Amino acid sequence: MPTAPQNTDELYQALQENDRRPYGRTRTVTAEELVDAAEQFAEPVPLVHALLELQEAYTYGSEPRKSPVVFARLLTLFEEQPDVFDERLRHTLFWRFKWVANALRALPEMPLASLRQWLTEMRDRYEKAGLGLQPYYGQAYQLAAHVGEDTTLAYELWASRARTRLSDCEACEICERALYHLAAGDDERALRTWEPVLTGKESCQEEPARSVSYALLPLLRTGRTDQAREVHLAGYRACRRNPSMSGEVGRHLEFCALTGNEARGLELLAENRNLFDEVDSPLDLLSFLTGAEVLLQRVELLGHGELPAAGYAGRTWTVAGLRAEVHGRADDLAARFDARNGTTAHTDRREARLDRAPLLDALELTLRTRGLDDVAPAAAPVPRATAAVPESLPELILRAKALEEQGHPDATACWARLRTLVAAPDYVHPDDPAVGPFVQLRADLLEDEASRAGDKEAFDEAAALYEKAASLYDEAGAPGHAALARACALIPAGEPAEGADGAEAKTAELTAAHAALVRLHEETPGFAPYQEARVLRLRATALGLRLQTSRNEEHTAPVLAETDLLLDFATRHDIAAQISGALLLRASTYAISGDLPAALTETDALLDRLRAHGPAWHLPRTLGLRGRIQLGLKDAQAAHADLAESLRVAAEWPAGTIDTARLQGDLAEACMHLGRPDEALRHLTRSAELELRHGSRTDAFHSYSNAARLSLDLGRIEDCIALLDSLLTEPDVAAGELDDRLVAQLRLTRARALHAGEDLKAATVEFAALAAESADWDDDPGSHAMIAAETAVILAQSGEFGRAREAADQALAAHVRAPRYEQLSSCLRELARLQAQQQGSEGLADALAYLEDAGGIADEARAAEYEARGRSLDSALAYEHGRVNAFAGEYETALAALDEALVLLGETGPDEDHADEWAECVRLAGAVEGIYLERPAPALTRLDAAVSRLTALGHTEETEELVSLAARLRDQG
Structure with missing residues (x-):
């Protein structure tokens, strides 16, 4: 916190700002500082608010040891000065008795007698305050379930009672009831109970993420694999890296381990590495560690115990090493809880999770499906089909040379085997004239290595290797081989620099290369x-x-x-x-x-x-x-037929022989032309993963970027976000080694997906960060203009109109350097609508300022003879003037603007898009005139004429809302 609040107004403002922060150390430390600041004021109410914020930070920051201490201070304040607590504060105080009960259960050092004593205290306080006891019985049931007692009676005492204002929210109670049925082994009943939460009808801060994590395995066991996949993606995103939901993360890791998605599990484990050190709740930590151990145990069982794994800070871990460490810590935690509770419940539950067999061999969870071989360091692709490699060394060398002369793909396997043999310390070269000298074999191997480097677009490395091979061929007395290697080095590979100058330079370079090749050809005898x-x-x-x-x-x-x-x-x-x-x-x-x-x-x-x-x-x-x-x-x-056949035939040859990544990309394009976008998406992701395995990381990320945008267009929002989350955690991305503009494109698509998925808070953070970074793109102001404009819109949607105006001004400044007429006009009109819609007459001046800016852009576009691809900028602007003034209650001005928009649009014709726009403008004008200005007669005349016109042109669908509005006006008359 830069400076401590100097008065209570500043304190409340700081509390509001802190409330917008995600839970974690920053929010918690700030909350602690605000309590210190509140203690300096004579008024007790600000201190109560600061203490409530601090308890919330501790509770959702997974620090259960501190939450009860803060609550004790609040309870003391309530006892000493009950009048300080208005109805809302009093309600909050009694609500948080449950938070303390949850915190005490999470601490194995807290005696069971103390837990029961707290529940008695809660009951007494509720009775004294005249409050219903259903929340108390809910806590009593949860304690019985935690300890491992028979919960039948405790469940009935809670579940049979009517809910009160202090009961847990519907979503949380649904989860507890479902868990009761799940513990009884009734998956179907548990899932029926969970349905309102899993379908989004009931939710809260922790729901549906909490319920989803528990429902994953029951969904699989009952055959609902598609739903399990869907809720995994959304549910995981809601809890990742969150210390207070570490148990939920652990259950997602377990789900990956039991569905053949061990590689994704390791990826998620790495993403949540912070949880090893940041979770202060022993109960949550036990659940997280057990889920992590299920995953690590499975990976080790599959023979990949030496794979790297993300674990406790300060040490490099392998899967096997981390599993052993996690096993010891989790066993100790389970034993401590059992010792406190006097049962074996936690050890038994832990062992049951560790003993579960996989439920599916493979379930495709994300668009980026990878196996454990794909995440191994420097994993080499395994050829799918290879001819037998001779065992005899002379035969192997001669076979490799013969295949190389033919250009046969099987030469690759021979050279790979020879490379291994030659690298061995005991290698002895055959004394056979037919085989040739060892120096020539070394040159052959270098030439093959150069060819592979060229395939991976490492062109400078390839050229150097060809030159080195040529020198060795000279030494071996093989001038034809030497000349051919030098010829290969002469081809200037790689893309030309951007722009006409780059293309011209590349053209000249290739002309010179051809001339050099001709000279080399003419000057080399004996090929x-x-x-x-x-x-x-x-x-x-x-x-x-x-x-x-x-x-x-x-x-x-x-x-x-x-x-x-x-x-x-x-x-x-x-x-x-x-x-x-x-x-x-x-x-x-x-x-x-x-x-x-x-x-x-x-x-x-x-x-x-x-x-x-x-x-x-x-x-x-x-x-x-x-x-x-x-x-x-x-x-x-x-x-499509040719490309599919090409892929089928390519599968008959060793991996890497054919550029199957390009074939997959081309097949995706064919699918898009055929109107089969889902199939196109599969081919795009396969293309990207092949490029990644081949080492073409930039091409791979471009393909994945296209796949992410397509998945977003298809409405597969969680697929899009999961794909991008996976890509953005790649080591070279995190280290800043990948092209920053490509990474920015990935992040922009993710921000748009978050927005489409209604995660406004996360989307706003990402858009704002991208707008700040793109402000320095002096070579690409147009992209900054669009990012800043989108940022302004999402800030306005969040009600942050001051920041929205700042972002819009950035967009306008960048637009001057690189015009984006249509896109920026659309964003400015949307900003005007949002401000008028949310603030009414108070926001009219600011809304009209946005429309004035949009008018300036329309003037610029007209002067530049720019033709909009969509709506006319002028007619769209007139319509928005009508809508904005209507929101602000300026109905006469609104109607005049809508009439102007209709004039600009002209009479509707057979074009469907134009008819839809025209009909909407008529509808709004009719509503303003007939309802708000209370002039139904002219409004009906307008509407009836429009319906007749549209019907005559065959636009019956566009008449529906007009007919409905006309009926409403007639009923009112």
Whole structure:
């Protein structure tokens, strides 16, 4: 707290500000400071409010040892100065007797006799105050359940009584009743009891998150897997990292462990690492640790005990090490509770959880489904199909060379085996002229490593490795090999810099590379045919990349000429892989140049050849190209068929042979064109995960970003948030190593999803943070304008109109540098509506100021000859003037503005969107005129004419509200 409050007004303001903070150390420390400040004032009421805030901070910050101490001070104040407590404060005081009972149960050092004594105190106080005893019996039942006694009588004494004003909320009581049935082994009855909470009809601060955590396993046991998945996503988000809901987090970890989602469980454990050290409630900690142990035990049982795990601070943990630590601590806690209670209930419950067998082999919980192999450090993809690797070292070397000459995918497995053998300290190279010298094998391995680095877009590393390999080939007396390695290093890979200058520079670089390749080709005698074919392929590739970069028609013919040289050479020497390579390059060249029919013809011919003569491993790539060409020709059905077939054929070859990530991404595009967005979403996420495994992290995060936006568009809000939460906890994201704009896009989508999911508080925090960060994006003021505008709207929705105005001003300032006419006008109109709607006439001046800003933007757009893609900016602005003035009670002004909007809109026509907008404007004008201005006759004339017009045009759906309003006006008349 910067400065202590100097008067009670400042104290109350500080208490309100602290109440908006999330529970945790910051809020608790501030609450402690505010109690100190309140004690300096002579008035007792501010102190009561400060103590209540402090007890709340302790209770929901998982500090049960401190909560009863604060309550004792409040009780003393009540006894000494009862008149200080008005009806609301008195109600709060008696409500919190239950909080103290909960806190005392959570402390094993608190004797059972003291717990019972407190309940007696509660009963006596309630009776003396003339309050109903149902809340007391509720606490008595909860104590019996906690201890492990027979709860039948205690449950009946509580559940059969009528609720009172001091009873726990409906949602909390529903949870307790459901848990009673769950303990009796009746899953179905428990779930029926929980239904109002699980469906959102009943809720409170801790509900439905608390109920969800308990309902997860019963939902699975009764076959409701889809509902279990759905509530897991929403319920986990509501309790994550919250010390007072650590037990709930533990049950979500257990759920992951029992559904084949151990990798997600480890991810959630890492996200909640703070709970190991921040939970001060022994009872909550026992529940959390037991859930964590269920997960860790399962991971260890599956043979992954050496995986890293997030645990207590100050030490690096493995799964096995953390499980052992957690086991000891949780056993000790359970024993302490049992010793206090005189039963074995907590040990028995803990053992029952640890002994549970998995309920499902696999349940897809999130869009980002990963296994334990995926989270292992430096996990290498396992080939799905690989030819047998020779055992004999000479045979293995010769096999690798032969396969490499053919360009066969199985060469990869041979080189990988050789790399392992060569790295061994006892490696002895065969003394065999056919095998060649050891230095040549080292060069071969470097060349393979360079190729793999290029596939992962580590282009500088690849070039260096090719040069190193070339030097070793020189040493081995293999000039053809050396020249080919240097040729590979000449291709300038990577994307050009943004803008026309970047493309021009890249084009010049590729022109120079081609010239260098031609010189190298001409100056190197003695190439083997397969080597010369590869150099010709590189020459054609360089020109193909130049065409792709420049999109200059003049660059098409040189590519086709080089391709013909390659095709002629490969045909004369019968090099099948290079024949198909040349044909594939030619088809790609036609596609890049825009001649899609020719590209399709070339691809069809190539597919016929591949099916007849091979090589078979070129089929997936060719089918993928034809799929993309079909997309360009707007034949999504044919594209889908080709791309699906490409993926099927690719599965027959080792992983990494084919760029299946791209195929999945292209298939997602085809699905979107076919109106199958859910299928598209699956392909997008598969594409992203493949890119991630391949090491292309930026591409992966771009694909995941697209998947997140699509899931949000589909209304799969919790899926969207869960996906983004997972991505944003990735180590390179947390460390700031990923592109900051890409991370900002992920966070922006998450903020929008939180907003769509009605988590206004969390969304506001994220939007405000992004607005502050994007203010420094000097190279992208347009994005800042939009983020600031969205931030302003969400602040206004929260009633923070001062901060909303500041954010709107930021957006307007950025708009000057990078205009966003339509988007910013829409946000300003929405801000005006929110202010007038929430504040009425008091907010009219500020609302009109927003509309004035929107009017200025409309003028700018008109001057710039900007055409809005949606509603006309002028007609939308006139309509908003009408709506804002109506909210403020300025009905004549409102009607005049709506009439102006109708003039700007013009008569409605066959266009459906325009008809809908026109009808809404007529409806509002009719309501203002007929209801608020009490002029039903002209209003009915207006409405009847509009209904006739719309009906004649076939817009019957748009007439429904107009007919309803007209009927209402006639009834009133």
